[in-house]
Amino acid sequence: MKLMVVGSGGREHALAWKLAQSPRIQTVYVAPGNGGTARDPRLSNVELPELAEGFTPAALAALADFAEAEKVAFTLVGPEAPLAAGIVNVFRARGLRVFGPTSEAAQLESSKDFAKAFMKRHGIPTAEYETFTDADAAHRYIDAKGAPIVVKADGLAAGKGVVVATSVDEAHEAVDMMLGDNKLGQAGARVVIEEFLAGEEASFIVMVDGKHVLPLATSQDHKRLLDGDTGPNTGGMGAYSPAPVVTPQLHARVMREIILPTVRGMEADGIRFTGFLYAGLMIDANGNPRTLEFNCRMGDPETQPIMARLKGDFAKVVELAIDGRLDTVELSWDRRTALGVVLAARGYPENPAKGDLIAGIPDETDASVTFHGGTTLRDGKLTSTGGRVLCVVGLSDSVRGAQATVYDTINQISFEGMQYRRDIGYRALNRKH
Numbered sequence: 046m047k048l049m050v051v052g053s054g055g056r057e058h059a060l061a062w063k064l065a066q067s068p069r070i071q072t073v074y075v076a077p078g079n080g081g082t083a084r085d086p087r088l089s090n091v092e093l094p095e096l097a098e099g100f101t102p103a104a105l106a107a108l109a110d111f112a113e114a115e116k117v118a119f120t121l122v123g124p125e126a127p128l129a130a131g132i133v134n135v136f137r138a139r140g141l142r143v144f145g146p147t148s149e150a151a152q153l154e155s156s157k158d159f160a161k162a163f164m165k166r167h168g169i170p171t172a173e174y175e176t177f178t179d180a181d182a183a184h185r186y187i188d189a190k191g192a193p194i195v196v197k198a199d200g201l202a203a204g205k206g207v208v209v210a211t212s213v214d215e216a217h218e219a220v221d222m223m224l225g226d227n228k229l230g231q232a233g234a235r236v237v238i239e240e241f242l243a244g245e246e247a248s249f250i251v252m253v254d255g256k257h258v259l260p261l262a263t264s265q266d267h268k269r270l271l272d273g274d275t276g277p278n279t280g281g282m283g284a285y286s287p288a289p290v291v292t293p294q295l296h297a298r299v300m301r302e303i304i305l306p307t308v309r310g311m312e313a314d315g316i317r318f319t320g321f322l323y324a325g326l327m328i329d330a331n332g333n334p335r336t337l338e339f340n341c342r343m344g345d346p347e348t349q350p351i352m353a354r355l356k357g358d359f360a361k362v363v364e365l366a367i368d369g370r371l372d373t374v375e376l377s378w379d380r381r382t383a384l385g386v387v388l389a390a391r392g393y394p395e396n397p398a399k400g401d402l403i404a405g406i407p408d409e410t411d412a413s414v415t416f417h418g419g420t421t422l423r424d425g426k427l428t429s430t431g432g433r434v435l436c437v438v439g440l441s442d443s444v445r446g447a448q449a450t451v452y453d454t455i456n457q458i459s460f461e462g463m464q465y466r467r468d469i470g471y472r473a474l475n476r477k478h
């Protein structure tokens with residue numbers, strides 16, 4: 046059986062790596078893939094010229110042509126852009142098996158206004174908010190509410206569309222940037238302004254087949270560039286699983302108050318949700334969860350430690366999800382903690398460097414695996430292509446042990462200006478002591 050994963054990051058490498066472990070798999074195509082997926086003999090990169098322009102209608106058609114010609118049994122979509130562009134709609138219209146939400150369902154992520162209105166309508170706990178297209182009205186709202194306050198571009202802005210403003214001036218500037226100067230284009234032509242929520246964040250990711258919901262292991266991401274959650278926001282600098290902040294009681298509550306009402310609410314609104322559903326949660330000091338955002342795909346880097354812990358035949362799980370049979374699946378997890386640390390390019394996130402030679406990645410062991418993100422393999426040489434270059438995952442019975450394994454591995458790896466956090470997992474450690 047041949048499968049395809051769409052995307053080129055660490056998340057997609059981890060998904061393809063896990064799928065390739067299934068006994069019935071001949072090859073897993075990765076479109077377009079990266080240096081790590083090029084190096085793995087069980088994986089095969091797909092170079093379609095149409096993909097150079099992003100996920101245009103022509104690119105989606107070329108991917109569907111490829112899946113048809115190669116008799117791909119099913120396609121798993123990693124990032125949000127092709128989902129929002131309608132890859133699932135295109136594949137389904139051509140009778141091709143695919144796991145992910147349609148573009149209509151992907152609005153839970155691609156439009157913050159859609160997501161907030163949906164949550165309000167269905168009583169799902171989230172921050173108070175208002176949506177604006179008029180800058181004057183937005184400025185008046187900020188003056189009335191005061192700081193801290195959060196300003197968000199409505200559309201997809203690759204992590205640049207959220208400003209957590211600690212002062213009223215900063216919030217006004219964010220509104221001017223999005224609505225006035227049009228810096229984010231169409232994505233910022235509408236803004237959501239919402240109440241600041243304090244607490245600890247956690248990622249809650251489930252698989253949905255339209256009706257049934259299967260939770261994955263819990264995880265926690267580290268969004269800021271520098272240790273102690275300081276510095277600019279990034280795509281994510283590291284993650285670990287499980288996340289002890291999500292106790293069994295909280296898990297049950299999130300399923301009852303957030304996840305199930307979301308899936309039922311989408312069905313009631315006439316948009317069946319299929320795919321990975323990711324609720325970004327803020328858990329306050331009293332242990333009450335609220336939804337910061339929805340993503341309609343897995344997180345990067347949460348996928349890397351989650352896949353490292355998942356046992357059994359993942360391809361079978363995705364097949365059953367596509368068939369609407371998730372109620373028959375029980376997942377089993379490695380009991381160890383998996384902890385992933387991202388090695389980012391120099392200059393990331395503002396101005397990431399490219400073309401640096403990468404050396405020293407050790408072979409995978411039972412306790413350590415390195416997933417590639419921004420890498421390419423040319424003439425046997427592995428070089429960086431920017432952003433988040435690698436994600437090193439370690440597994441151990443303790444968070445501290447997993448950290449030790451990861452940082453030992455990192456000491457063997459080198460590329461010019463490599464930057465990474467030294468404290469991934471610190472919240473879990475604080476909690477246990």
Ligand code: ATP
Nearest residue numbers: 172195204205206207209239240241242325337338
């Ligand atoms: P992602 O890259 O995770 O998809 P995004 O651009 O969709 O991010 P959000 O997840 O909504 O944006 O916000 C990014 C980050 O901003 C959150 O992870 C959180 O740290 C912070 N944040 C967002 N909303 C709030 C809020 N209401 N109160 C406090 N912090 C918030």
